[in-house]
């Protein structure tokens with residue numbers, strides 16, 4: 001799959017996951033274009049908030 005998973009195609013999916021609308025794969029922050037570090041604070045905050053919301057719903061992975 002040569003899809004770059006551009007951030008503009010990536011949407012929040014259930015269970016704290018993110019999905020690319022171009023290829024329909026589940027993507028992580030390592031898979032996307034541009035790099036997660038280059039997204040800027042607002043997109044990073046949204047991404048992390050979406051992941052964090054799913055973690056809160058999963059008591060087996062309690063935060064330290």
Ligand SMILES: [Zn+2]
Nearest residue numbers: 003005020023
């Ligand atoms: Zn993709």
